[in-house]
Amino acid sequence: MATTSKLAPAQRAEELRALIDEANHNYHVLDAPEISDAEYDALLHELVTIEEAHPELVTPDSPTQRVGGAPSSEFPPYRHEVPMLSLSNAFDEEGLRAFDARVTRLAGVKAAYVCELKIDGLAMSLRYENGRLRSAGTRGDGTVGEEVTPNVRVVRDVPRTLRGKAPGAIDVRGEIFMKKSDFKRLNEARAAAGKPLFANPRNTAAGGLRQKDPRLTAERRLSFFAYAIGAFEGLEPPQTQHALLAYLRELGFPVNEHATRCASIDEVMAFCKRWETERESLDYEIDGVVIKVDELELQRKLGYAGKDPRWATAYKFRAQEARTKLLDIGINVSRSGKLNPYAVLEPVSIGGVTVRMATLHNEDDIKRKDIRAGDTVVVHRAGDVIPYVVGPVLELRAKDARVFQMPERCPVCHSKVDRPPNEVFSYCTNVACPAQLVERVRHYCSRGAMDIEGVGDVLSAELIEAGLVRDVADLYDLRTGQLAELPRMGEKSAQNVIDAIEGSKSRGLARVLVALSIRYVGSQNAALLAAHFGSVDALAAATQAELIEVEGIGEQIAEAVAFFFQQPPNRAAIERLRAHGVDMTAPKRERAATGALHGKTFVLTGTLPSLTREAATELIVEAGGKVSSAVSKKTDYVVAGEEAGSKLAKAQSLGVPIVDEAGLRALLG
DNA sequence: CTGCCTCGAGTTCG
């Protein structure tokens, strides 16, 4: 480490900022730290010292101005009589077993452990005297934190007075955090009020505790879990960690229900693995598991190694968030001509996968989050969920970061772009835009539409590029010889594609309507139209007024459908499909009004053991039931499989009956 | 007119 230079403060501050920014970049973006955490802290500390002595040198983009990182003198210091712990970390099974081996060696016996979820919030110490809350402070450096008593008093989970036999004095340690559901609600309210959004629950909770006006803290609806005690006077303390948790519960504190006593390190490992996969199902964020030796006597015997206790460690989950550089904002043109901005990211590994791209939804969303090309951004990816850009790291914004502007011309065909009033999306106005055509062909062949195997995005693009396809009806004129000339296409693959195209002719009217890319017409509306009109000719001849007659079809959809069939190119394409023998009639299957599930609405979620989603849907529909996409009060049953998501939670909160595959089969009879 | 309940559309990586 370079020795502190004797430069003028202004120069040294500038130098420090550059060093810190580079360290941040190496750490967060390149994932290759060049300096240790301690060295980093030393740099930051030196910068803080200079800035405190020379406030005029503080720049808005200084690393010290980071939310939550800025030292503050707004709150009085709060000294912890018994220091608050820092924990050693284990990042994998090996680290955990090494921890256990050391405990066993030093203790001379196999220890039992208590596993607790590591809540991603703020560690606090609450002092109660004669059963009443006296004061509360943040963890700080473990010895001295900040006193935030008035703010903690408005946290509902924190009891003002203790229940049962209260000790003379007690420091209760725990975590202040924000529930995901409360965070979501708060951000929805802020969005509605046009205010900037909060990035994540943790920072929002931290900001909440640092409010000068406790009423603002109260608005954030913070929560609390207790998990330890510090100084303690009066009563004899419990002798094990799990008894201690039970005792805290008796005193009236919320204690996390998932804390579990484990007799061996194998059980500990199983607990960690389980919650690493199930963390999404919780209504609060966790970033790991805290493992403590259960016997307090044994804890005392093991003691400390420096600041860290030898009797506890934190198993850290793989991060779900990372910082990376937003290299550029690109634009996709969808089949409807919608321009969809997406982020081109410097590849970054999150939870074991490399993320290179993320959608940015629409222009308003980018503006709301103030995301600019060249920014360092926070990218979030939870479990198997699609990654998204949370927002920019403002203090790392480069001067040349570029404000996003929706282009005025289509990036593919250069036609004019139109953003209809009161809509958030912009559209390419050229219906013949090659990008749109590729997407329409791809959609035509996709599973929910004509289900032509072998034609995906790559082949669709090649067919159009080669001039073999100008509209979807051209697919039926393709010859194996033409296909075989395309890259990575042999005789065999070409024949398979031709066969698949041939096989698509008998899908029926509803699927054809889905496949045609008529605005607002997806599987459900296509089924309504097909059942009502019976043939493409009857539908094409229908006036807007006649279309509105159909249950579930309103003005907008009617207009879109009528408009589609008025366009001469569309009419021509349909004539050619007919000439090729594509079935465009609706099979007038009598839907049993007597089926076992008649009038019942189902929602599917998760993966069923032996049925695909399509197969389950078919069984339900055959029996007269209906499958819809979202859970509501009108839902009769939710069929849940493995890794069920938010729909299961919704069903539980609405009291909708939940069945598994066996339960569904039982209902089918 | 408001507040459900729906449906449509787009979505990343391996």
Next chain:
DNA sequence: CTCGAGGCAG
């Protein structure tokens, strides 16, 4: 899966 927006009942 989530968001935006259409349809419809109250």
